[in-house]
Amino acid sequence: MDDADSERRQNGGNKRPRLEDVAARVGVSTASVSLVLRGVSGPSERTRQRVLKAAAELGYQADRTASLLASRRTRLLGVMVDVHSPYHAEVVDFLHTAAEEVGYDLVLSTLTRTRDEHTAVDTLLAFRSEALILLGPTSPADTLAALDRKAPVIVVGRRITDEQLDVVRTADDDGVGQIVDHLVGLGHRAITYVDGGKGVIATDRRRGYRTAMRRHGLDAHIKVLRGDNTEAAGERAARRLLDGTTLPTAVVAFNDQCAIGVLAALSRAGVAVPGEVSVAGYDDDTLSRLSCFNLTTVSQNAEQQARHAVAAAVERLDQGRNDPCEVVLSPQLVVRGTVAEPA
Amino acid sequence: MDDADSERRQNGGNKRPRLEDVAARVGVSTASVSLVLRGVSGPSERTRQRVLKAAAELGYQADRTASLLASRRTRLLGVMVDVHSPYHAEVVDFLHTAAEEVGYDLVLSTLTRTRDEHTAVDTLLAFRSEALILLGPTSPADTLAALDRKAPVIVVGRRITDEQLDVVRTADDDGVGQIVDHLVGLGHRAITYVDGGKGVIATDRRRGYRTAMRRHGLDAHIKVLRGDNTEAAGERAARRLLDGTTLPTAVVAFNDQCAIGVLAALSRAGVAVPGEVSVAGYDDDTLSRLSCFNLTTVSQNAEQQARHAVAAAVERLDQGRNDPCEVVLSPQLVVRGTVAEPA
DNA sequence: TGGTACTATCGACTCGTTTCGAGAGCGTGT
C-alpha cells in the first residue's frame, strides 16, 4: 500500500523522495519539513510528528549535495589518509567520534599508488571541506602553506617548518628519549639506534636518541645504523650488528616495522630477546601488539591527536582563531616484553 | 599582482572563485566555461584557451556539491570499508584505479567502533552514490536487499543467500581445498583445521577443508579445532594441539591472523615450522608477507575483486543490467616458507 | 474592539553547477 502510494507520488520511476515529496504528503511547506528534519525549534509538535512519520514512510533521506550547497556552511572536515597505514586507521576512528561531538562530518580521501597527495586534497576541496586534516603529509611546507589559503590546514603527525600552519604531533625526540631513559634505568649502556632514513620524523627521533644518550653520559656508546621504515631495513641493520664483534645490549629502532625486522634477524641468529639483547620500536602499531612480538614501543596516542586536530579545525572555523597553533603531545612508553635488564 | 587582482574581483573576502568569476574574467557565459572545463566539445579553441588560462589564474576548482546537484548523474560509487582491515585497504586501492578508468569517483565511508554499517551506508547515500560497494558487510541479507532498492548493492567478499544482489567473492572452499591439495601433494595426511567461528566465510572454508580431505580419502584425519579470526584464538587452538598426544603434520588456519597465533604458540613450544609441522593461513594479508612469518597462504586477489565490483556497478548503472550477478573468483595459493614435506 | 506579543507556517530567493533550446554569426550554393 505504502509502496504503491509513494511510487505514484514520485515522478514515475523509483527516484528518491525529495523534501517536496514529504511536504506534499503532510500538506505543509518544504520549509517546515526542513526545519523539522534538522531538529530546529519552530514547528509545532503536531507538525513535527506528522513530518517525521511521513519522512519515515517515504524512506526520505536528505540529499547531502543539496544541503551542502544551500547552507553556507558544510560542516565537513576533509581528511587525507593513507589507507594502508594501521596507525592512520586508528586516528580516523577517533576523528569520527571527535568530529561528531562538535557536529562535523568527515570526508575521507586516500592515498594510493596512483593517487598522490595533490589529487587526494583536491577531492577534499571539491567536496567543500571547510578544513583539511592531513595525516602525515609529505608535501613540502610551502605547498601546504599555499593550500592553507584555501582552507585551514591541520598537519597531523609531522613537524613542519612553516610557521603558519596548525600542527598536531607528538614529540618524537622525547619519545625516543623515554625509551633510552627506560633502558638506561634497567642498566643498559650499549644502546644502538637503527635510523629511519630521510624525513623530518626520522631526524627528530635520531636527535632524541643522541640527546638522551648524552644526557646519560653515554656519548661513547652512541651508534646509529642506517635503516628505514621497513622490516627489511631492520633485518639488514641487525645483520650488520651480528657481523660486528660485540652486540649492544639494546637496540632502539626507528619504528615498529623496523624493530620487527631486527627481532626477526636476531631470533634467526639464535640471539635471545630480551635475554641477550633488548629491542624497542616506535608507534605502538598493530604489529607491536601481536603477542608473538609483544614489542616494547612508544604510543603516539591516536585519540589525543584526533581530538586536538578536530579542536584545531573548530577553533579556526568557529572561534575565529587566526594564529597558527602547534600541539605537541607527549608520547607514551608502552612497556611490553622485548626489553629487560641486560644480561 | 594576480593575487590582488583576483581578490578584488571576488566579492570582498577570500571566497573561492565560482564559475561566474571565471566567466566574467574571460567575458563569456558560465555555460561556455562549464563546457570548457569539463572538456566537452563545442567551445572554440580560442575560448578554450582563454578560459583555461583564467581558471588557472584564479585557482578555480569546481564545487563538486554543485556539480553533483546539477547533473542528473553523480558518477559516484559509495564504498563501505573497514579502515582497520589491511585487506580492505588493498581493495580500495584497486577500486580507485578501476573506477577512474570508467570515469567514476569514490566516496569512502568507514566502520568504526561507534559507527555501524547502517550509519556508514547512510552517509554514502547522502552523498548520492549511484551504487554501493560493500566490503565484507555483516548485515543480514534482507537488510542488504532492502538497501538494493535505493541503489544497486555490490557485496564484496562474502557469500550471500539473497538471489537479488550482486556478489563478488572468491571461492573460499576452493581456496582451502587448494591448500589441502598442496599439503597432500607434499605427503601430508594428518592435516588439522583451525576454525574461524561463526559466519558464512568460516562455514565455507570449513566445508572446503572437509570436502578436500574426503576427496583425498583422508576422512579419518579430519579434525576441526574451534577458533576465530584472531591471533589469540590461533594460539589457544595451538596449545590445545600441543596438549594432545600426537601433533598433526600440518595445520591449516581460518585466516592469516589465526595462523600467526598458531605459529607463535608452536615456536614458543619449540616445535619447528615447517620442519615438524607445516602451517598455512588464508588472505595473504600484510602480516603473512612479513619475512619473519613468511606464511604460506591463499590470496583473494584484491585487484580482480575490485575490478569486478566496479564492473558490476557499471553494468547496473550504464548498461541496464537488472539481473543479479555473482562473480566467484578463484583464489590463488601463495607458497611461502611455512609449508614443507612432512618429517 | 483594537492592540500587542507570540507562535506556526509559508513563499520566494539563494547556493554553484549543468543542461538545453534558442539564436547569433558566418560561409556556401542557388
Place this chain on the structure above:
DNA sequence: ACACGCTCTCGAAACGAGTCGATAGTACCA
C-alpha cells in the same frame, strides 16, 4: 538576395535543499 547548414555562444531553467522576512493565526489584555 535568400535559404541552408554549421559552429559557437548564451540565457534561463533546473537540481534539492536551506534561509529569512513576511504573514496568518491565536491568546491575552485593556
